[in-house]
Amino acid sequence: MTDYVDGYCERVAPGLWGEPLDSLSNFAFLVAAVLAFAHDAHWTHFAVAGAIFALSLSLRALDRDVCDYVPAGTHFLWHLLNGVALYLVSRAAIRP
Structure with missing residues (x-):
């Protein structure tokens, strides 16, 4: 059932690091979230978004x-x- 998903685009191996471009973009998202967290008055929104992203990353890692x-x-x-x-x-x- 997962052959199609594992065979798409830039997947080079199973697992979280099997999609190097996605991993790079995910890392960039985390860096942006940390920078925004440090410099914005609405830091709680960024913290919640970071927690949701961590959950989504965990679910992605557990998929297989x-x-x-x-x-x-x-x-x-x-x-x-x-x-x-x-x-x-x-x-x-x-938001202002």
Whole structure:
């Protein structure tokens, strides 16, 4: 069931670091969140977004291991939670 997902685009190996470009962009997101956290009055929004992102990253890392128990996997949660984190960061960034 996961052959299609594992065979897409730039995946070079199974696991979290199997998608090097995604890993790099995820790291950049974390750096941006830390910088925003340190320099913004709305730091709680950035902290919550960081926590949501950490959860999404954990679910992404567990995806392969839970496929036997959860046929749909957790990859879709990775995308949904990243969207929530992006919304929170964007909202905090444009608020006066």
